[in-house]
Amino acid sequence: MQYLFVRVVKARKLPDVDAYGSLDPYVEVTFGDNNFGFTKCVKRNKNPEWNETFAFPFEHGKAPTDGVDVKVYDKDLVKNDLVGKLHFDVVDIPQRSPYDIPLEPTWHELLDGDGKSSAHPSLLVAIWIGSQADEAYRHAWASRYIPKVYESPRLWCLRITIFEAQGITVTGGNAGITEVFCKASLGNQIKMTRPVKMQMTTSTCIWNEDLVLVAAEPFFEGDLVVSVIAGPGKGEVIGQLTVPLASIDKHGDDNQFVTPDWIPLESPTAPQFHGCVDDGSGNSQMKICLRKLLDGRYHIGPDTECCIDDPRPADRRLWSPRIGSVDLGILRVIGLKERDGNSPLNKYCVPKYGKKWVRTRTVIDGRDHVFNEQYTWDVYDLATVLNVAVFEQCAKQDSGHREIGKVRIHLSHLETDRVYAHSYPLVTLLSSGAVKTGELQLAVKISVLSSTNMLFRYARPILPSIHYVEPLAHTEQADLFVEREIEEDKLRSQAAEILALRLGRMEPPLRSEVVAFMCKTGVNSMYSLRKMKLCVALLAVRNYRRRPTGPPHIDYNLSHLGNLHPDELDEEFDTVKSRCDNDGLLRMRYDRLRSIAGRVQTVVGDVATEGERFRSLVSWRDPRATVIFEFFMLVAAAVAYLVPFKGAIAKEPYPQCRPYVFQNDGSAIPGGDR
Incomplete structure (x- = not known):
């Protein structure tokens, strides 16, 4: 990979091309149809100074054009006037080694629009061909086609435990309403408690519920707003509390306990005056007891546990030492189909692992999509996945990619200190079926610092232990497992939205559709017969042990015969070719059926995931787990061969668990001693 560097230093004796006699010069550098850059505009100056550097990538020996154009313009409101221009042939541009001293700029006389030279205006420019190792590369103008590295923020778990509220006063049109609930909002995230009935004697509502939101560091999304709402639906806000996110304490120790606080609530309708005296009437008596903290013991991310790429918690103090590093070489993309009209494809890759996102350079107008770029990430757990995606960049700035x-790539399937060069197929699932769009050629190598630390990670869970001791999505409802999965999906969606928002604020931004595709958000979670076929066999094995032993019967409570809706009865007695003429009702029934089947599919998919993990154990894909399993089986075989069966039973620590003939009590043998 080569780079064309153009350093524009300053100009002198620029002529007046404006009728008003003022000059606002700037410089435009063009290298082909898609590589161009602009300097800042200097107001009213005939001897401006810019001192800006531009870097344009191109393949070795494959320049997009034969020359480079450097033009000086006078910025106007209607039309920018040309002051002068320069042209450099690519074959005449010198090539500079990274070990050479910097190339000094040279004064060049500007040519007018007709290509004629003038003795007065001139431009101080340095132009050369170098590489990414050039010291001028870090100061070069940030083109949208050069490689970029992004650092994703750390996601914290914002936990709000709402205990109770006292002194609740409901006025206005909701005076007779006794159901009250709380709502916590942070940006676009909203969580609500269940509605409870207010105790009329004490004007108190008790919830004891834990609400979980996602916050990114640094915390500038906004303020945490806790509202007390009376009435069904949206209801009416009768009390509100605003807490700055930066003022909430961070929690990263299991032994640290955060005490709840009583905080007064403010009415959103009544005027609030600074320094006013509370007269003990109205909403000024309302207060709420809650506990708020930023919990850094959890891992909050957009990926599921089976496809996670960074299992570390948010608090840096809880991070385990790294066990090694992974090197990724992105070679080329082959077999891509051209668009309509044989127009060229502008492709780039986005590898993601841990907190580090990388966008490679964009191959402009190229038939051979060759990248030849290498990147390195730190590895903290081998049970992680490295994701690499290929995107097409549209010519228009506002068009989606x-x-x-x-x-x-599962890192646990790779042997250490071995280079894997392989061509991976790119497959996209469309409504018409699976389509192979091309192949991505990659080279991967994983290196470890200590084999002992690497094997020790196999004895620990993937996620932090707090995820299994105190799950975030804990609920006490009847459908515990399904509700927990739904809450975890919501947390992953919130994490993906925050990542897209933060990465979109960087300069240059990483587009939201790119982040959504890398995080696999926006995927239809409804029922799919294709996905269901993968889990039928495991579902049959699970139900074998639960097969009924008695005669079939109808469970009145299980079938919910006592609380049926009329529409459900009408749907049940409807024929296969529906007799209903209401298209909206049929669509509602179809969507409801898919929603219910989607929940069932989520549960079955989790069972299938466990089956895939067991299959990976017996398929010998992980070389380190294979060695551990073989060593364990060898030790078990040696123990079973060397230790007699009766001796193992006699050494049982619990006498009551021993067989009858090995118990020490002689009275157990009828007629005498042992």
Whole structure:
């Protein structure tokens, strides 16, 4: 990969091309149809100074054009006037080694629009061909086609435990309403408690509920707003509390306990005056007891546990030492189909692992999509996945970028200190079926610092232990497992939205559709017969042990015969070709059926995931887990061969668990001693 560097220093004796006699010069550098850059505009100056550097990538020996154009313009409101221009042939541009001293700029006389030279205006420019190792690369103008590295923020778990509220006063049109609930909002995230009935004697509502939101560091999304609402639906806000996110304490120790606080509530309708005296009437008596903290013991991310790429918690103090590093070489993309009209494809890759996102350079107008870029990430757990996706960049700035395909590489399947060079197929699932869009050629190598620390990670869970001791999505409802899965999906969606918002604020931004595709958000979670076929076999094995032993019967409570809706009865007695003429009602029934089947599919998918983990154990894909399993089986075989069966039973620590003939009590043998 080569780079064309153009350093524009300053100009002198620029002529007046404006009728008003003022000059606002700036410089435009063009290298082909898609590589161009602009300097800042200097107001009313005939001897401006810019001192800006531009870097344009291109393949070795494959320049997009034969020359480079440097033009000086006078910025106007209607039309920018040309002051002068320069042209450099690519074959005449010198090539500079990174070990050479910097190339000094040279004064060049500007040519007018007709290509004629003038003795007065001139431009101080340095132009050369170098590489990414050039010291001028870090100060070069940030083109949208050069490689970029992004650092994703750390996501914290914002936990709000709402205990109770006292002194609740409901006025106005909701004076007779006794049901009250609380709502916590942070940006676009909203969580609500269940509605409870207010105790009329004490004007108190008790919830004892835990609400979980996602906050990104640094915390500038906004303020945490807790509202007390009376009435059904949206209701009416009768009390409100605003807490700055930066003022909430961070919690990263299991032994640290955060005490709840009583905080007064403010009425959103009554005027609030600074320094006013509370007269003990109205909403000034309302207060709420809650506990708020930023919990850094959890891992909050957009990926599921089976496809996670960074299992570390948010608090840096809880991070375990790294066990090694992974090197990724993005070679080329082959087999891509051209668009309509044989127009060229502008492709780039986005590898993601941990907190580090990378966008490679964009191959402009190229038939051979060759990247030849290498990146390195720190590895903290081998049970992680490296994601690499290919996108197509549209020519228009505001147009969306189209995904081509994605590759997932499980680090646990790689041997250490070995280079894997392989061509991965890019497959996209469309409504018409699976389509192979091309192939991505990658080179991967994983290196470890200590084999002992690496093997020790196999004895620990993937996520922090707090996820299994105190799950975030804990609920006490009847459908515990399904509700927990739904809450975890909501947390992952919130994390993906925050990542897209933060990465979109960087300069240059990483587009939201790119982040959504890398995080696999926006995927239809409704019922799919294709996904259901993968889990039928495991579902049959699970139900074998639960097969009924008695005669079939109808459970009145289980079938919910006592609380049926009329529409449900009408749907049940309807024929296969529906007799209903209401298209909206039929669509509602169809969507409801898909929603219920989607929940069932989520549960069955989790069972299938456990089956895939067991299958990976017996398929010998992980070389380190294979060695551990073989060593364990060898030790078990040696123990079973060397230790007699009767001796093992006699050494049982619990006498009551021993067989009858090995118990020490002689009275157990009828007629005498042992």
